[in-house]
Amino acid sequence: MLINWKWVSALSVASALAACGGGGDTTARGAIAVNMSNGYGAIVVNYTSQPEANSDVVDKCADDSGAGCAVILEFSGNGTCGSAAWAAGNGVWGVGSAGSKEVADSRALSQCIAKGGVSCEIPGWLETQCN
Structure with a gap:
């Protein structure tokens, strides 16, 4: 049985990239957080991870309006x-x-x-x- 080493090599590289996060989802993500008591808030866009977008928007909202900010919208898609x-x-x-x-x-x-x-x-x- 002949093995096509080019295909084996390509599959190995693709598997390694997938396992390490390379070649992953490039969908842009955003979030909006608000302070329910005073109406101030923040928005972030173009993040590669929803948890990172959520964390950063809550921090940004709190910097601008004080504690008590919560994410009210997550959105994704370029x-x-x-x-x-x-x-x-x-x-x-x-x-x-x-x-x-x-x-x-x-x-x-x-x-x-x-x-x-x-x-x-x-x-x-x-x-x-x-x-």
Whole structure:
């Protein structure tokens, strides 16, 4: 039986890369965290790991607004946008994600209103929103 060593070598390299994390998922990930008591928050985009995005966004939110920040939205996919809408009058949040900033904003506003939010709006701190 003849063994094609080129194929064996290629499979060995591919297996080693997969085991070591090489050639892994390159999907961009993002997260939004907010401080429920004061409406401040943060967003991060273009991370390679969701846990890293979540950890960094909570830290960034806490730096800007104090303790008590929590992730309210995780989103992934190259070109995917995340958004949040807040009703300052009664503290209701809505979130949304989509392939464009405009649609993500619209979904967040719709969810905020559906949850009973009064005068829902996209907060000023929510700038860059897309992976």
